[in-house]
Amino acid sequence: MEGSGADGGAVATVLVPAHDEAAVIGRCLRVLLEDVPPGRLKVLVVSNGSSDGTVAVARxxxxxxxxxVEALELAQAGKIGALRAGLAAVDVWPVIVLDADCELPAATARALADALATDVPTVASARLTVAAGASSALVRRFYRVWTSLPYVREGMVGSGVFALNEPGWRRLGDLPDVTNDDGWVRxxxxxxxxxxVPEPFVAHAARTTRALVSRRARIVNGNRELAVRLGAEDGPTNAxxxxxxxxxxxxxxxxAAxxxxxxxxxxxxxxxxxxxxDRRWGTDLTSRVAA
Structure with a gap:
């Protein structure tokens, strides 16, 4: 990974909030780092309430x-708390926030960093590819439709990856206690x-319909919460x-059915x-298989 860091230093920080992600965080970091010279990316893992050796696996x-790997180990589980602590600790910008169960190749990380080389407050994301080969037929059909929607193809921020330059972080301020952090950022x-950016990253689909419905229900309530706080959002609807x-x-x-x-x-x-x-996060364990 080439870059413009001073004296060959890091060109970006990759921030990985992680709660009991030992099964998948190794895969996440191998994909990210296999083509990156040491020191060109700063990796910061914020383990929150983990009890499964997440940080040791990451290292x-x-x-x-x-x-x-630099690590912050928080006693309290919670993604928002992990994001707050991690973003406050960033000293190499831009920052790429990466879910531990996703895979972000180095080329995509570089594209995100390049897109954020501006003094204008900016948020960036990458092209989502959903890995659904191990999922049920109904789940695969759902994702064939979902990934065709204009929001996903053109306007999505998140679903596993978003990135901020320093002016963007200052714009964002302190994250509130919301369920849908991606939506708040966007x-x-x-x-x-x-x-x-057109470069891809991979997110893993839920394997069962029950797990998918549980995941989507969390998103529904997260979006309702944002609508109460921020008002209805303009733009194309899923329908x-x-x-x-x-x-x-x-x-x-x-x-479609x-x-x-x-x-x-x-x-x-x-x-x-x-x-x-019920405001529990409800992590989907079906997509988090040992890797």
Whole structure:
């Protein structure tokens, strides 16, 4: 990975918030670091409430390629707390926030860093590729539709990766206690301050329909929470995007029906959680297999 860091130093920080991610964080860091000369990326793992040796696994994986890992170990589990602590500790900008269960190649990390080489407050993300080969047929159909939607193809920030330059971090300020951190970050920037680079990263799909519905229910409630705080968001809806994808032949009717079924089930589960006051994160363990 070439870069413009002073005297061959780090060109960006990769911040990995991690709660009990020993099964997957090694894979995450191997993909990131295998083509990067030591010292060109600063890796900061913020372990929050972990009890499975997450930091030790991360350090072993990075050491395979001559890299070191800096770690913050927080007693309290919680992604927002991990992000707050990690972002406050960053001293090499830009910062790429990477979920431990995703895979970000070095070329994509460099593209994100290049996109953020500006004094304008900017948030960047990369092209999402969903690994669903081990998932059920219904899950695969859902993701065929979801990845065709305009929001995912053109305006998404997050789903495993987002990046900020230092002016962007100052714009963001201290993250509030929200469920949908990606949505809060995205909505902190105007459309012209968001960059989507064409280089890819990989996120792993839930393997079962039940796990997918649980994950999507969390997103539904997270989006409702943002709407209460920030107001309704302008832009294309999923329904409009779905109609466009069906009309264009990009997705078939069976896939569209699967998408609608999962969406309806997710909204029902989300409603039940709201009635119960259930705000648990509910990590999807089906996509976190040993790697």
């Amino acid at each position: 072993r994986a990075a050491a395979e390629f001559g890299h070191a 909505r902190s920037f105007a459309p012209h301050e968001r960059v989507l 409009g995007g779905l109609r466009g994808s069906v009309r264009s032949g990009q997705v078939g009717l069976v896939d 699967a998408f609608l079924l999962v969406t309806a089930a997710s909204r029902c589960v989300a409603a039940v959680r709201r009635v119960r006051g």
